[in-house]
Amino acid sequence: xxxxxxxxxxxxxxxxxxxxxxxxxAIAREFDPSRAGRKAxxxxxxxxxxxxxxxxxxxxxxxxADAVTGNPHxxxxxxxxxxxxxxxxxxxxxxxxxxxxxxxxxxxxxxxASDTAGGAAAIALFTLAVHRPFRYVAWIGGASVAVVPLxxxxxxxxxxxxxxxxxxxxxxTITVIGWGMFVRSRRELLLSLRDRAVRAENEAALRAEQAxxxxxxxxAREMHDVLAHRLTLLSVHxxxxxxxxxxxxxxxARAAGVIRESSHEALQDLRQVIGVLRGGEADxxxxxxxxxxxxxxxxxxxxxxxxxxxxxxxxxxxxxVPTALGRTAYRIAQEGLTNARKHAPGAEVTVTVTGAPGKGxxxxxxxxxxxxxxxxxxxxxxxxxxxxxxxxxxxGRLGHEAGTDGGFHLEAWxxxxx
Numbered sequence: 511x512x513x514x515x516x517x518x519x520x521x522x523x524x525x526x527x528x529x530x531x532x533x534x535x536a537i538a539r540e541f542d543p544s545r546a547g548r549k550a551x552x553x554x555x556x557x558x559x560x561x562x563x564x565x566x567x568x569x570x571x572x573x574x575a576d577a578v579t580g581n582p583h584x585x586x587x588x589x590x591x592x593x594x595x596x597x598x599x600x601x602x603x604x605x606x607x608x609x610x611x612x613x614x615x616x617x618x619x620x621x622x623a624s625d626t627a628g629g630a631a632a633i634a635l636f637t638l639a640v641h642r643p644f645r646y647v648a649w650i651g652g653a654s655v656a657v658v659p660l661x662x663x664x665x666x667x668x669x670x671x672x673x674x675x676x677x678x679x680x681x682x683t684i685t686v687i688g689w690g691m692f693v694r695s696r697r698e699l700l701l702s703l704r705d706r707a708v709r710a711e712n713e714a715a716l717r718a719e720q721a722x723x724x725x726x727x728x729x730a731r732e733m734h735d736v737l738a739h740r741l742t743l744l745s746v747h748x749x750x751x752x753x754x755x756x757x758x759x760x761x762x763a764r765a766a767g768v769i770r771e772s773s774h775e776a777l778q779d780l781r782q783v784i785g786v787l788r789g790g791e792a793d794x795x796x797x798x799x800x801x802x803x804x805x806x807x808x809x810x811x812x813x814x815x816x817x818x819x820x821x822x823x824x825x826x827x828x829x830x831v832p833t834a835l836g837r838t839a840y841r842i843a844q845e846g847l848t849n850a851r852k853h854a855p856g857a858e859v860t861v862t863v864t865g866a867p868g869k870g871x872x873x874x875x876x877x878x879x880x881x882x883x884x885x886x887x888x889x890x891x892x893x894x895x896x897x898x899x900x901x902x903x904x905x906g907r908l909g910h911e912a913g914t915d916g917g918f919h920l921e922a923w924x925x926x927x928x
Contacts, residue, residue: 560604563633567603570629571596578625583666596626603630606637614638614650621654622661632686639690640697651687655680727899742851744772768814801836802863802871803828805843809861812847818858819847825863831871835924838904839863839873845893846875846920854880854918868928870906872921879916897922 575596578589599620606613614634621631635654639647658679667675748769757765800808802825809821825831831839843861850859857877865871894910897920901908906924913919 556607560607563606563637564600564603567600567629567633570632571600571626574625574628577667578665581665581667592624593626595620595624596628596630599624599627599630603633606634607641610634610637610641611646611650614646618650618653618657622657622664625665632682635683636686636690639687640694644691647687647691651683654683658683741772741776742848744769744776772811799833799837800840801828801833802831802839803836805840805861805863808840808844808847812851812859815851817847817851818856820858820860822860822862825865825871830867831926835871835904835926838900838906838924839871839922841900842873842897842908842920842922843875845897849893849920850875850877850918853884854878855884856881857917865924865926867926869926871924871926873924874919874921876919877917878913894920 575589575593578584578592581589584592599617602613602616614637617627617631617634620627631654635651638650659676662672662675662679666672670678805821805823805828809819812819828836843863846861847859850857854877857880859875859877862874862876863871894908898908901922901924904924906922908920908922910918910920
């Protein structure tokens with residue numbers, strides 16, 4: 511996917527990826543792509559959490575061992591076995607990240623046999639709730655709650671009644687599970703927010719890239735429409751000077767004047783486009799954009815280049831045509847005249863404009879077959895494609911066809927709101 515790299519922070523930010531040691535290893539691996547694909551290693555926070563869990567399991571185990579020693583319902587031999595089993599359970603706490611399901615499942619019968627292992631069993635159940643889906647927590651947590659009455663029936667508490675110990679044990683188990691699920695939900699929320707931010711950055715980058723692409727296409731289309739017309743005028747008059755060096759001085763002077771004026775106009779248009787590319791406004795040069803009312807000037811320029819052009823403008827008030835609509839129609843007529851000048855020199859071109867508000871604006875450019883040989887004129891072949899895109903963007907349509915007599919017909923319909 512192209513666009514901004516979502517893993518690269520913007521200036522002024524202090525992202526969490528710069529401090530991965532403050533995150534759990536699972537989240538740090540998601541936030542830092544350099545850790546992806548590698549074996550999960552404990553971060554500083556993981557080590558601190560593991561030591562804290564081990565210390566808590568040992569402290570709770572010591573309290574449980576003291577209670578077992580002073581419990582008259584438990585024999586000294588079983589008390590010693592209880593403490594040994596509890597010590598092994600505390601040591602197994604270090605395996606909680608690698609085998610959370612297996613450790614929690616093993617702690618269910620261990621917690622029944624040993625009060626000293628109570629802290630380790632709680633840590634294992636908490637780890638299961640943090641790192642595994644709810645279906646594992648439901649089965650193993652339910653088993654842990656179910657064995658509470660059996661635990662205190664086999665080894666009654668010396669200070670509390672049987673019913674209260676069962677209620678306390680069930681409440682403690684549910685609290686541990688709920689705390690673990692809360693931690694898991696917070697981590698999932700953090701990851702979802704991170705994914706949402708990454709998607710938003712990528713979408714913004716794609717939108718910016720698409721906007722730049724559309725702007726480049728608009729500028730390329732405008733340069734083609736404007737400069738192609740000017741440069742073909744230059745080509746026609748320069749060719750006339752080249753092939754008729756013995757022409758009268760008046761014709762040479764007139765052709766040179768047209769070349770000079772067309773060159774000046776082309777330079778102005780080019781400066782305007784460059785101004786847009788540099789981030790300025792489209793009308794930074796102060797030159798108004800052409801509309802349908804400027805169609806007479808376009809025809810006059812073409813006639814000055816010795817083109818035979820007949821204009822049938824049946825629009826009652828060209829100034830009433832909306833600016834965007836008139837500019838599109840002007841560009842279509844300009845491209846049609848440019849193509850006729852290049853591919854049918856000497857042929858009479860007919861430009862017809864009709865339309866009214868609510869009915870749309872129809873513009874057609876028609877030329878018959880050229881009366882003589884056609885010189886080879888370089889072209890990109892993108893003019894008609896650009897016109898079709900321009901008409902489509904305006905909500906209209908454009909069609910063209912080559913006649914059987916060698917002529918060419920171009921017609922466009924553009925919507926004109928009432």
